[in-house]
Amino acid sequence: MEHILELEHISKTYPKSNFTLSNLSFSLPYGTILGFVGENGAGKTTTIGCILNTIAKDSGTVKLFGKEMQDNDTDIREKIGVVYDGDNFPGFWTAKQLSQVMNGFYDRWDNTLFQKYLADFELPENQKIKHFSRGMSMKLAIAAALSHHPKLLILDEATSGLDPIMRDEMLDVFLDFVQEENHSILLSSHITSDLEKVADYIAFIHNGKLILTAPKDDLIYHYAVLRCKESQFQSIDRKDILAFRKRDFQIDVLVPDGKEAAKKYRDIVSDHVSIDEIMLLLVKGEQL
């Protein structure tokens, strides 16, 4: 399988904050969406910084379109669309001015497409961006990221702060984007419900470490959580346990194969597990 983005053994340490992104490896195949999940401060934005060269990694390699991107590789950046959380553009601009500026940056800037997005997203062309609501600003950033016909979208918390209706609209736009086989999206978020809707793969990051990468369908249809008592927990084969979390009178155990576990441990209740719960168990739970 060919990958649009490959990270191998990426490490980055911030001595002042004592935060380390350690040995991160994952890849994003063409035509897919990878949900990059983690709590605030887990290292998602640092990872994206390493991918986009806004942060200098200490070690490891990042390949975009099969090549390591240097400062001079403007042709690679031509094929990438980026959306950051919050205000992406100066507030004193209008959407029209933004288009004029972007037209100067990108060889393939498509003003007609940008106008279409403005109309679809109901964004005013001549109003200053500083008067936009947060949702409008994010929509504008997504429109700008899509209007130069990128092949890879890198979205850092692009849906956070949007109401559910707006989020749903944006997720539809992302799904449309990956209809093209050579398009992919890296979608960093801590809103797991969004990722459940659109992602093909999920990568969990916690404290700068990648703790799990798997196809989303595997997580939803194969992974399960066993609700057991202390005595039942002792009977579970340690190899079956990915993570567990003790609660008042119950222990939740994350297992990679729910059907197999249900057969093996007939007296233990086995539940389907959401991405949210997997994240909670991996982050808050213990591992053997």
Added chain:
Amino acid sequence: MKGLMKNNFYATLPSAKALAIIMVLTGAFITAVISQTLLISYIVLGIIGFAEIAVSIVKEEFSSKWGKYKLTLPVRRAQIIKSQFINQLIWMSVGTLFAITVTALSWLLHGCPYDSPFDIVTTFVLGISMSFFMGAVFFPLFYLNGEERGHVFISLSLVCAFIFCYTIVSLINYLIEPGFNNRLLGNVILLAASAMAYILSYPLTVRIFRRREY
């Protein structure tokens, strides 16, 4: 580069418009009255004023994520810095143009506004040199020490520019005997020193900016 220049233009334009209105009004007043002091202030402050607003947009870019976002666009870091230096030169030229216009009008209406016509050149050299020094100090300092101290660095770079000019002028006055040729030489030295500082500041800023993380 075209995108960067457009970006800088749109960023500078709102403040430049406001300053241009002030320049037109004060320019009209200074043209009407005969005051050497006012004209000197107009020339020096006009050139520095436009140079300063061009410099301050760099700071504004980091009040949103635009400063970081630009790094993801198909431009090199050196081009970003180059565009900012060029932008300052452009707006300095606009300030100089205002100063030339008002000086010319004043001369037409009231005759030479200075004791000696050459003093006009000296005033322009002072304004341009201070602007060069200000840019030369501000850009590397800003990228070296972070965006949150932008206001402080603008003030600091203005103070440094004044100190540099004052020191050079004092040295010239001390070392060179008075006379027309020596005054000419003094102006050339001041202009060359400030232009050199500006030119050398560019690779230094690029070097610093290449190491910055956002």
